[in-house]
Each structure stands twice: as C-alpha cells, then as structure tokens.
Amino acid sequence: MAESAELRVGDQTVELPVVEGSEGERAIDISELRAQTGCITLDPGFANTGSCQSGITFIDGERGVLQYRGIPIEELAEKATFLEVAYLLVYGKLPDKEQLEYYRESIRYHTMIHEDFRSFFGALPKDAHPMAACSCAVGALATFYPDSLDPRDPRQVEVSIHRLIAKLPTLVAYAYKHSIGQPAMYPRNSLRYVANLLYMMFGNPCEEYDVDPVVAKALDLQFILHADHEQNCSTSSVRLVGSSMVNLFAAISAGINALWGPLHGGANAEVIDMLAAIRDEGMSGRQFVERAKSRNDTSRLMGFGHRVYKNFDPRAKILKKACFDVLDKLGVHSKLLEIAVELEEIALKDDYFVERRLYPNVDFYSGVIYNAIGTPSNMFTAMFAIGRLPGWIAHWAEMHADPQFRIGRPRQIYTGRTKTAFTPIDQR
Numbered sequence: 001m002a003e004s005a006e007l008r009v010g011d012q013t014v015e016l017p018v019v020e021g022s023e024g025e026r027a028i029d030i031s032e033l034r035a036q037t038g039c040i041t042l043d044p045g046f047a048n049t050g051s052c053q054s055g056i057t058f059i060d061g062e063r064g065v066l067q068y069r070g071i072p073i074e075e076l077a078e079k080a081t082f083l084e085v086a087y088l089l090v091y092g093k094l095p096d097k098e099q100l101e102y103y104r105e106s107i108r109y110h111t112m113i114h115e116d117f118r119s120f121f122g123a124l125p126k127d128a129h130p131m132a133a134c135s136c137a138v139g140a141l142a143t144f145y146p147d148s149l150d151p152r153d154p155r156q157v158e159v160s161i162h163r164l165i166a167k168l169p170t171l172v173a174y175a176y177k178h179s180i181g182q183p184a185m186y187p188r189n190s191l192r193y194v195a196n197l198l199y200m201m202f203g204n205p206c207e208e209y210d211v212d213p214v215v216a217k218a219l220d221l222q223f224i225l226h227a228d229h230e231q232n233c234s235t236s237s238v239r240l241v242g243s244s245m246v247n248l249f250a251a252i253s254a255g256i257n258a259l260w261g262p263l264h265g266g267a268n269a270e271v272i273d274m275l276a277a278i279r280d281e282g283m284s285g286r287q288f289v290e291r292a293k294s295r296n297d298t299s300r301l302m303g304f305g306h307r308v309y310k311n312f313d314p315r316a317k318i319l320k321k322a323c324f325d326v327l328d329k330l331g332v333h334s335k336l337l338e339i340a341v342e343l344e345e346i347a348l349k350d351d352y353f354v355e356r357r358l359y360p361n362v363d364f365y366s367g368v369i370y371n372a373i374g375t376p377s378n379m380f381t382a383m384f385a386i387g388r389l390p391g392w393i394a395h396w397a398e399m400h401a402d403p404q405f406r407i408g409r410p411r412q413i414y415t416g417r418t419k420t421a422f423t424p425i426d427q428r
C-alpha cells in the first residue's frame with residue numbers, strides 16, 4: 001500500500017500521500033491541503049518545499065553526491081565534454097557518435113548573431129555589467145526570431161534551444177569586447193565550442209590567436225560542473241517565468257538575472273574580489289575569517305556555505321584539484337590560490353563554520369581558474385551562465401512536458417492592515 005502521512009489541523013485529521021523519488025527521497029504531497037483544511041504551508045526560502053518532480057539532476061547534500069541523469073559528476077568531469085553534457089541534460093541520454101556530430105554541427109551553424117547586435121551593444125554604456133548586457137541581449141533574441149517563440153511547437157523549441165546554446169558564447173564575448181573597447185570578433189566555426197568562446201574573447205582582428213588547449217580544457221570542465229544543479233534560484237526562476245507560457249528566450253533571460261546575485265552565481269566574482277582585497281590590504285586569513293564570523297560586519301566568507309551541501313560540495317573538490325593542475329601547466333604562481341587554501345584550512349577547523357556545516361562551494365575555486373586564464377572578474381558570472389544554460393533549458397523543457405504543468409503561483413499569509421477605509425487627501 002502506498003505510504004501516507006497524517007496531519008492534524010484543529011480537530012480535523014487529513015491523510016496526505018507520500019511521494020518517493022528514485023533515490024529514496026520522500027515528500028509529503030500537500031497539493032490538496034488547502035482544499036481539505038483551508039490551510040496552506042509556509043516555508044520562507046523554500047528550504048523544505050519541492051516545487052516539482054524532476055528526472056534531470058540528483059543531489060544528496062549530506063553525502064556530497066551530484067549526478068546528471070544518473071551519472072556521477074566525477075565521471076562526467078573526467079570523461080565527457082561540455083557539449084555532450086549539454087546534450088545529456090537536454091535530451092536525457094548521452095549522444096552516440098552520430099548524434100553528437102549532428103549536434104555539434106547544428107550548434108556551430110548557429111553561432112553567428114544578427115549584425116544589428118553590434119549597434120545593440122554599442123548603445124550600452126562601456127561600463128555596463130556583462131550580466132545586464134547578456135540578459136537583455138538574450139531577451140532581445142526574441143525580437144530577432146519571432147518565428148520561434150511558441151513554447152508549444154516542438155520544432156520552434158528545438159531551433160530556439162540550438163540558437164541559445166550556440167549564440168550565448170558569442171553574446172558574452174561581444175559584451176566583453178564592448179566593455180574593453182575592442183571590435184567584436186565573429187565566431188570561427190572551425191573551432192570547438194569552448195575554443196571558439198576563448199577566440200572571440202581574447203582574439204583580436206590584428207593578431208593571430210592560438211587557443212591554449214590547457215585553458216580550453218579547464219573552461220570546458222568549469223562548464224560541466226556548472227551545467228545543472230536542480231532547483232536552485234536561477235533554475236527555479238526559469239521554471240516560474242517559463243510557466244507563464246512565455247518564450248524560452250525570455251525565461252532564460254530571467255535566469256541570467258537571477259544568477260547575477262552575489263548569493264548565487266555572482267559569488268564567483270565576489271570570491272576573487274575578496275581574495276584580492278585580503279592580498280592588497282595585507283590582511284591575514286585569520287583576520288578575514290574573524291570578520292566573516294562577526295555579527296557587526298557584513299562580510300561573509302564568499303564561496304563558503306550551501307543550502308543543500310552540508311558535508312562537502314563535490315564540484316569544489318574537483319575544482320580545487322583542477323586549480324592546482326591548470327596553474328601548474330600554465331606556469332602561473334597565484335597568490336590568490338595560496339590565500340584561498342589558507343582561508344579554507346582556517347574555516348574548516350573553526351567552530352563557527354563547523355557548527356553551521358559551511359564548506360567551500362563551487363564558486364570558491366572557480367574564480368581562481370578564471371583569473372589564471374585571463375578573465376576579468378566582472379565576466380565570471382557570465383561564463384557561469386554559459387555553463388548553466390543547458391540545465392535551465394532542460395528544466396524549462398521538462399516543465400512543459402509535465403502532465404501536471406500549471407502556471408507557478410505561490411500563496412502567502414497576509415500580515416498587513418485589515419480592511420481600512422480610504423482617507424481623502426485633505427484628511428491625511
């Protein structure tokens with residue numbers, strides 16, 4: 001017999017179904033609760049609320065497990081490329097050789113953006129934050145492709161997915177070039193996905209630019225580790241916005257904005273700024289950790305802590321090792337990496353962090369790699385967005401295919417004034 005839970009509200013007892021996931025996670029289905037009792041549930045920050053059932057990514061925060069479509073992140077990091085992972089997330093299985101070749105070709109074919117994007121970026125201030133530029137550029141794709149905006153038409157959705165995955169690196173690179181006053185580089189489609197991005201970011205029309213394979217591999221790894229993380233803030237935003245039946249470009253643009261925040265994807269830039277400030281101000285790691293603990297100081301140890309991971313973040317483990325490998329291969333000595341390692345060692349032994357179960361998250365080491373390969377810190381989160389894009393798309397598509405699909409519309413408990421008469425202006 002299916003398991004159920006009993007809930008007593010006043011003198012009424014209701015029976016609620018228990019739903020079990022494929023990895024044994026359990027949830028109490030409260031979708032009929034209000035109809036039966038008049039009560040809703042209240043869960044600020046949604047720390048205990050499942051918004052959907054999903055077959056894309058599994059996380060066990062207690063054991064530090066992360067799997068995309070059942071495959072452990074450690075294996076994907078070692079054996080897959082980012083485009084294979086993107087395919088896996090969006091289509092549910094790894095591509096065979098033919099599928100991968102077709103997919104690569106299609107992505108390659110769509111990398112160019114409309115020439116009018118030059119004037120679009122040209123209209124933005126030079127110091128526009130790349131995340132603002134990218135979110136509005138992605139939203140603007142809807143103006144260039146009015147023929148593929150219907151979320152109910154599979155052909156239109158498919159072409160929009162390919163356009164997005166292909167064009168986001170070009171848009172990110174254009175945003176960067178605009179911010180430094182260099183001419184935007186057209187994509188070079190003989191290059192692979194990540195190499196093409198590096199070429200568009202760091203090449204210029206006057207010089208030859210050879211992509212360093214060590215750098216390309218490091219970036220590919222970062223993208224794989226960022227590709228999905230189930231119902232995080234930006235993915236939930238993509239689902240919620242997408243649930244209004246708006247087009248995919250608009251939903252992804254919302255995701256980019258959500259990712260920008262310093263508590264989410266923006267943390268990678270904050271980490272590097274924090275490490276640079278410690279270096280430049282000559283502060284010790286211990287001094288900074290004390291500041292991060294203090295209630296009288298707003299500093300946090302950026303790149304530490306996670307809503308779900310309570311023992312370790314498997315992505316941070318992989319990235320820490322990658323940091324040492326990449327810097328070693330590039331022959332870069334990084335003071336910032338030294339400071340990061342020192343901060344981690346201090347925090348992991350400190351009661352404050354131990355009691356609250358705060359560990360390095362994916363953003364703690366990712367910025368050190370971006371920094372070592374020459375990416376300015378204001379571009380880190382835009383790079384993260386390229387990595388997260390397939391996850392957002394996979395969730396958007398899964399939501400639309402769900403037979404239980406409805407517009408997302410949370411409720412609230414109202415705590416404002418009760419019914420109040422309107423006061424005419426001369427009596428206020």
Ligand code: CMC
Pocket residue numbers: 045232262263264265266267292293299300301302303304305306307308356358361362363
């Ligand atoms: N430094 C110092 N104290 C911290 C930190 C930190 N990095 N993170 C959490 N705490 C403290 C927090 O002050 C609170 O203490 P108390 O119980 O005394 O009030 C306790 O730990 C619980 O924190 P919380 O903010 O209630 O936890 P949350 O699950 O709501 O937030 C978080 C998770 C990731 C937003 C938070 O840990 C944080 O702000 N970390 C720094 C920012 C960061 O690295 N974000 C990247 C997250 S992973 C990648 C991504 O999402 O893109």
